[in-house]
Amino acid sequence: MVEPSADHRLPPGQGGRAVLVRPTLLEDAAAVAGLLNKLAEKAHADHPVTTARVETYLRHCESHTDMYVNYVAETAASADEDGIARGDGTGGGDGILGGSRHGADAAAIRLTVIGFLSAVFYETPFHDKGTCLINELIVDADRRGAGVGRALVETAKAEARRRGMDEIEVGTEKTNLAAQRFYQRVGFDEEFVLLSQDFHKQEEP
Numbered sequence: 726m727v728e729p730s731a732d733h734r735l736p737p738g739q740g741g742r743a744v745l746v747r748p749t750l751l752e753d754a755a756a757v758a759g760l761l762n763k764l765a766e767k768a769h770a771d772h773p774v775t776t777a778r779v780e781t782y783l784r785h786c787e788s789h790t791d792m793y794v795n796y797v798a799e800t801a802a803s804a805d806e807d808g809i810a811r812g813d814g815t816g817g818g819d820g821i822l823g824g825s826r827h828g829a830d831a832a833a834i835r836l837t838v839i840g841f842l843s844a845v846f847y848e849t850p851f852h853d854k855g856t857c858l859i860n861e862l863i864v865d866a867d868r869r870g871a872g873v874g875r876a877l878v879e880t881a882k883a884e885a886r887r888r889g890m891d892e893i894e895v896g897t898e899k900t901n902l903a904a905q906r907f908y909q910r911v912g913f914d915e916e917f918v919l920l921s922q923d924f925h926k927q928e929e930p
């Protein structure tokens with residue numbers, strides 16, 4: 726499985742909870758499926774994303790780490806546990822989670838997944854250093870507006886830069902103006918338009 730690399734930590738946002746961004750693990754599959762289903766509801770998708778599907782996807786990514794990254798954002802599951810996160814002495818006392826997901830301190834804290842980002846890296850003849858394409862991004866509806874989406878995007882950007890990529894891009898539904906405003910706030914512009922063709926919809930009688 727993908728091992729946690731550099732963790733992106735956020736100071737407490739709304740509600741005073743610290744947030745940790747780290748690579749997605751197989752054990753996150755159920756939580757990620759739950760988040761994606763909320764996104765699917767918004768996009769009016771006709772079939773749910775199962776935990777098994779997310780596990781299959783994560784295993785596929787694991788075999789192609791040159792092409793895929795997946796990150797989750799997580800935070801303490803309750804206010805009491807958040808107190809543990811802040812009081813463990815490793816986070817500098819500023820509300821930042823101390824230790825990685827696998828660290829001894831973090832192991833004592835019950836964490837809950839509140840955000841997910843998946844991205845793929847690819848080359849084109851023009852972009853020989855490579856492009857990072859964000860495929861999915863979702864933050865739990867109760868945790869929006871606290872910098873979690875930005876932290877996930879910044880983590881993907883940092884990884885793309887670390888890999889020497891030229892650029893980062895994302896497609897959103899034309900009607901998803903909120904996401905477009907979000908992406909503009911975090912530095913994207915509308916230089917390109919993404920057109921698509923859904924084979925399954927075309928095949929429907």
Ligand SMILES: CC(C)(COP(=O)(O)OP(=O)(O)OC[C@H]1O[C@@H](n2cnc3c(N)ncnc32)[C@H](O)[C@@H]1OP(=O)(O)O)[C@@H](O)C(=O)NCCC(=O)NCCS
Nearest residue numbers: 862863864869870871872873874875897903904906907910
């Ligand atoms: C889009 C989404 C990921 C943003 O996550 P978030 O955690 O709420 O975003 P952040 O709190 O990190 O916001 C970062 C910046 O974007 C701005 N922003 C976020 N949502 C916004 C909105 N709907 N309209 C305008 N600005 C917005 C924030 O104000 C913030 O600006 P600032 O840092 O300059 O103050 C989240 O709303 C979401 O999950 N939406 C549903 C799923 C979706 O549409 N995903 C994108 C499909 S690819």
